Amino acid sequence: xxxxxxxxxxxxxxxxxxxxxxxxxxxxxxxxxxxxxxxxxxxxxxxxxxxxxxxxxxxxxxxxxxxxxxxxxxxxxxxxxxxxxxxxxxxxxxxxxxxxxxxxxxxxxxxxxxxxxxxxxxxxxxxxxxxxxxxxxxxxxxxxxxxxxxxxxxxxxxxxxxxxxxxxxxxxxxxxxxxxxxxxxxxxxxxxxxxxxxxxxxxxxxxxxxxxxxxxxxxxxxxxxxxxxxxxxxxxxxxxxxxxxxxxxxxxxxxxxxxxxxxxxxxxxxxxxxx
Amino acid sequence: xxxxxxxxxxxxxxxxxxxxxxxxxxxxxxxxxxxxxxxxxxxxxxxxxxxxxxxxxxxxxxxxxxxxxxxxxxxxxxxxxxxxxxxxxxxxxxxxxxxxxxxxxxxxxxxxxxxxxxxxxxxxxxxxxxxxxxxxxxxxxxxxxxxxxxxxxxxxxxxxxxxxxxxxxxxxxxxxxxxxxxxxxxxxxxxxxxxxxxxxxxxxxxxxxxxxxxxxxxxxxxxxxxxxxxxxxxxxxxxxxxxxxxxxxxxxxxxxxxxxxxxxxxxxxxxxxxxxxxxxxxxxxxxxxxxxxxxxxxxxxxxxxxxxxxxxxxxxxxxxxxxxxxxxxxxxxxxxxxxxxxxxxxxxxxxxxxxxxxxxxx
Amino acid sequence: xxxxxxxxxxxxxxxxxxxxxxxxxxxxxxxxxxxxxxxxxxxxxxxxxxxxxxxxxxxxxxxxxxxxxxxxxxxxxxxxxxxxxxxxxxxxxxxxxxxxxxxxxxxxxxxxxxxxxxxxxxxxxxxxxxxxxxxxxxxxxxxxxxxxxxxxxxxxxxxxxxxxxxxxxxxxxxxxxxxxxxxxxxxxxxxxxxxxxxxxxxxxxxxxxxxxxxxxxxxxxxxxxxxxxxxxxxxxxxxxxxxxxxxxxxxxxxxxxxxxxxxxxxxxxxxxxxxxxxxxxxxxxxxxxxxx
Numbered sequence: 001x002x003x004x005x006x007x008x009x010x011x012x013x014x015x016x017x018x019x020x021x022x023x024x025x026x027x028x029x030x031x032x033x034x035x036x037x038x039x040x041x042x043x044x045x046x047x048x049x050x051x052x053x054x055x056x057x058x059x060x061x062x063x064x065x066x067x068x069x070x071x072x073x074x075x076x077x078x079x080x081x082x083x084x085x086x087x088x089x090x091x092x093x094x095x096x097x098x099x100x101x102x103x104x105x106x107x108x109x110x111x112x113x114x115x116x117x118x119x120x121x122x123x124x125x126x127x128x129x130x131x132x133x134x135x136x137x138x139x140x141x142x143x144x145x146x147x148x149x150x151x152x153x154x155x156x157x158x159x160x161x162x163x164x165x166x167x168x169x170x171x172x173x174x175x176x177x178x179x180x181x182x183x184x185x186x187x188x189x190x191x192x193x194x195x196x197x198x199x200x201x202x203x204x205x206x207x208x209x210x211x212x213x214x215x216x217x218x219x220x221x222x223x224x225x226x227x228x229x230x231x232x233x234x235x236x237x238x239x240x241x242x243x244x245x246x247x248x249x250x251x252x253x254x255x256x257x258x259x260x261x262x263x264x265x266x267x268x269x270x271x272x273x274x275x
Numbered sequence: 276x277x278x279x280x281x282x283x284x285x286x287x288x289x290x291x292x293x294x295x296x297x298x299x300x301x302x303x304x305x306x307x308x309x310x311x312x313x314x315x316x317x318x319x320x321x322x323x324x325x326x327x328x329x330x331x332x333x334x335x336x337x338x339x340x341x342x343x344x345x346x347x348x349x350x351x352x353x354x355x356x357x358x359x360x361x362x363x364x365x366x367x368x369x370x371x372x373x374x375x376x377x378x379x380x381x382x383x384x385x386x387x388x389x390x391x392x393x394x395x396x397x398x399x400x401x402x403x404x405x406x407x408x409x410x411x412x413x414x415x416x417x418x419x420x421x422x423x424x425x426x427x428x429x430x431x432x433x434x435x436x437x438x439x440x441x442x443x444x445x446x447x448x449x450x451x452x453x454x455x456x457x458x459x460x461x462x463x464x465x466x467x468x469x470x471x472x473x474x475x476x477x478x479x480x481x482x483x484x485x486x487x488x489x490x491x492x493x494x495x496x497x498x499x500x501x502x503x504x505x506x507x508x509x510x511x512x513x514x515x516x517x518x519x520x521x522x523x524x525x526x527x528x529x530x531x532x533x534x535x536x537x538x539x540x541x542x543x544x545x546x547x548x549x550x551x552x553x554x555x556x557x558x559x560x561x562x563x564x565x566x567x568x569x570x571x572x573x574x575x576x577x578x579x580x581x582x583x584x585x586x587x588x589x590x591x592x593x594x595x596x597x598x599x600x601x602x603x604x605x606x607x608x609x610x611x612x613x614x615x616x617x618x619x620x621x622x623x624x625x626x627x628x629x630x631x632x633x634x635x636x637x
Numbered sequence: 638x639x640x641x642x643x644x645x646x647x648x649x650x651x652x653x654x655x656x657x658x659x660x661x662x663x664x665x666x667x668x669x670x671x672x673x674x675x676x677x678x679x680x681x682x683x684x685x686x687x688x689x690x691x692x693x694x695x696x697x698x699x700x701x702x703x704x705x706x707x708x709x710x711x712x713x714x715x716x717x718x719x720x721x722x723x724x725x726x727x728x729x730x731x732x733x734x735x736x737x738x739x740x741x742x743x744x745x746x747x748x749x750x751x752x753x754x755x756x757x758x759x760x761x762x763x764x765x766x767x768x769x770x771x772x773x774x775x776x777x778x779x780x781x782x783x784x785x786x787x788x789x790x791x792x793x794x795x796x797x798x799x800x801x802x803x804x805x806x807x808x809x810x811x812x813x814x815x816x817x818x819x820x821x822x823x824x825x826x827x828x829x830x831x832x833x834x835x836x837x838x839x840x841x842x843x844x845x846x847x848x849x850x851x852x853x854x855x856x857x858x859x860x861x862x863x864x865x866x867x868x869x870x871x872x873x874x875x876x877x878x879x880x881x882x883x884x885x886x887x888x889x890x891x892x893x894x895x896x897x898x899x900x901x902x903x904x905x906x907x908x909x910x911x912x913x914x915x916x917x918x919x920x921x922x923x924x925x926x927x928x929x
Contacts, residue, residue: 189362
């Protein structure tokens with residue numbers, strides 16, 4: 001009896017599961033498939049769901065039609081710069097907010113939290129004007145510095161620092177360690193999980209960043225890979241196989257990171273969603 | 276020399292006063308125990324000596340030098356914390372080495388010292404482990420080693436044994452006493468456990484409400500309590516304190532100004548001490564109401580007329596049923612306290628400060 | 638005694654100074670500067686001319702802006718509703734911690750870490766009217782072809798679809814974690830009280846996760862107001878302005894027509910909307926906390 005009642009439910013479950021997998025997998029599959037097709041296969045109707053031979057040439061084309069290395073190098077420089085800058089700026093601030101009582105602390109920390117609620121895309125224009133006036137347009141600085149004082153990072157790291165027991169800092173003080181030594185020998189090692197989570201979030205965010213490199217640059221000098229791929233679309237829009245090949249090269253690094261640190265990334269995003 | 280002097284030291288957090296005008300001298304080489312109920316200011320006192328808290332007023336000096344402007348790390352002292360405060364991200368070796376490194380001890384010397392200390396406390400085979408992989412006792416040893424390796428003149432210990440199980444605590448107590456003898460350094464030890472204080476200290480400082488209630492040797496603090504607080508805090512069970520007015524005139528004569536009297540539970544006997552005259556004894560009618568067997572000793576609770584009750588502790592005595600009995604206390608063992616709960620000495624020689632008119636007793 | 642603490646008193650300010658300065662320069666100041674710019678007529682090159690409220694008057698008198706505003710609101714309503722409903726269903730469907738469910742959860746989350754430009758390029762290709770996969774699949778059922786990105790009745794909805802595909806997995810993940818944190822004893826108590834499935838869902842499940850849901854709704858509203866990448870790559874605001882929304886329009890007015898003041902005024906309006914919604918959210922949140 002019981003199995004009879006449950007059977008239709010189970011079939012429905014399996015159907016929905018398959019449907020979900022198809023929905024979320026198809027776009028990726030279609031991108032990869034297209035990237036390996038010939039132009040003839042791309043335009044064929046009905047479309048082909050498999051390819052005869054892998055067209056690696058598409059990747060070579062994508063690589064050479066735009067200055068792929070130039071954009072990649074910019075992406076790497078800006079990602080790395082943001083990571084380093086964030087450590088230098090966020091760690092001391094989070095430490096002070098976690099460990100000191102000082103006049104105006106609540107006000108300053110409130111300001112930090114408030115900036116988390118301000119959508120950055122709303123204020124790109126005044127910042128563009130500021131960069132234009134100060135000659136910072138088309139520099140790495142303009143694409144790094146605005147992002148290194150992340151409110152989210154300060155908030156998360158402060159939570160972590162607050163969990164280090166007082167007595168450990170006191171022990172360190174008795175061991176004749178100065179404040180900066182305490183930060184990098186006691187606090188930072190204790191915050192390695194949080195720091196690596198933040199590094200992952202920053203990497204994903206910066207590598208994918210499209211809007212700000214678009215609106216805060218007027219030349220290709222410091223533009224990043226997503227903008228390079230858009231350029232590829234502009235000049236090779238009629239050859240989807242080349243665009244998709246380029247697109248794959250943009251996605252793969254993120255996917256590799258995701259496969260390696262899947263659990264940590266999901267945890268980090270969950271944390272951001274429920275804070 | 277490394278005697279520690281606190282002069283008129285006070286500490287307040289905002290309006291809340293924790294320590295009020297504390298004066299204390301801790302002799303060089305002593306094993307001084309600061310003991311008292313929680314919130315009495317003993318830990319705050321220790322932390323001010325360490326420099327982890329700044330006193331609101333007064334002067335702290337170590338070895339004759341004022342410490343008021345000296346950083347904790349430069350006071351030539353080491354501290355063992357209640358939770359050990361080991362650095363969780365460092366191995367045992369790095370934990371021990373950290374202070375030496377910060378004090379710019381050369382590398383070869385550091386290695387030698389660490390090897391030596393690990394040998395002493397029996398940590399050699401754990402040197403490359405992280406604290407999380409050690410047992411409670413081993414962590415305790417790391418904390419000790421980390422303190423000892425700096426060869427400080429003063430060791431501060433903040434309830435260092437409270438996280439250990441009873442058996443290990445017993446063992447560590449003995450080890451600490453031996454360690455103190457061997458090093459000859461000044462030990463300042465904070466605990467709320469009077470047994471720990473009595474068994475380890477050469478000098479006991481009993482505190483309550485931010486003040487020192489009595490500062491004495493273990494013998495002195497037990498046998499000559501200077502006030503009701505001390506008599507009540509030290510001893511298990513605590514001293515029996517009775518209100519004279521509620522005791523129905525069982526005492527024929529009391530010192531002038533006495534409001535309370537007391538005696539230790541083990542001084543109450545079920546039979547009169549042989550060879551003692553009747554007037555040399557206090558005789559109490561009591562009803563035994565409960566019995567607690569603790570191996571060699573038995574503790575009874577006894578109700579008295581007037582609603583007061585006392586504890587009676589006897590050693591190696593046959594079990595009694597719970598019934599009315601007579602209790603006898605040698606009057607030599609009675610203590611008297613005035614309305615301010617200060618001791619009125621039997622001979623008037625160790626006058627309590629707040630008792631104004633001792634001389635007019637007789 | 639004071640000398641020891643003096644340097645210590647300054648230290649925390651030094652530690653927070655770089656972060657606070659950067660946040661002030663790139664968040665606080667630009668907001669004020671943006672308001673300032675909105676009172677001027679300026680083409681980024683010539684002199685700035687004070688314009689008073691002219692930019693705002695032009696905004697609300699002209700038909701363009703109201704169309705853009707209604708596009709933005711329509712997009713927001715469709716996006717938030719679809720994302721929340723589908724994410725809720727997905728989270729409930731994936732509630733049991735089995736291998737296949739974890740796989741689907743990870744898979745549905747993946748689009749969220751991929752750049753919007755990548756997602757846009759893929760979907761643009763899928764939605765191609767002549768050679769796209771979608772229209773082929775429709776043709777199998779004798780339907781279509783649909784001008785996913787070229788039909789002004791459909792284009793805005795197509796962009797919503799892309800956004801939903803990208804973010805539903807993330808939202809479901811958050812809801813799943815909220816569902817997981819409901820104490821089991823509540824369900825046990827309800828079972829002992831013989832509560833129906835519906836009443837358990839509405840009285841316990843939904844109530845317990847409602848703070849999370851409200852937070853997600855707020856985040857999704859703010860996020861959908863900022864929609865830009867998909868438009869810039871897939872439709873360029875077309876066809877016939879059907880997908881022209883606020884941020885995209887601010888971008889166009891700034892860098893194509895060089896109307897800085899006008900663009901800034903638009904940004905001020907959007908900021909006011911977002912600010913009001915956020916304030917409303919926190920007010921509502923406070924009241925709820927009060928009730929509990």
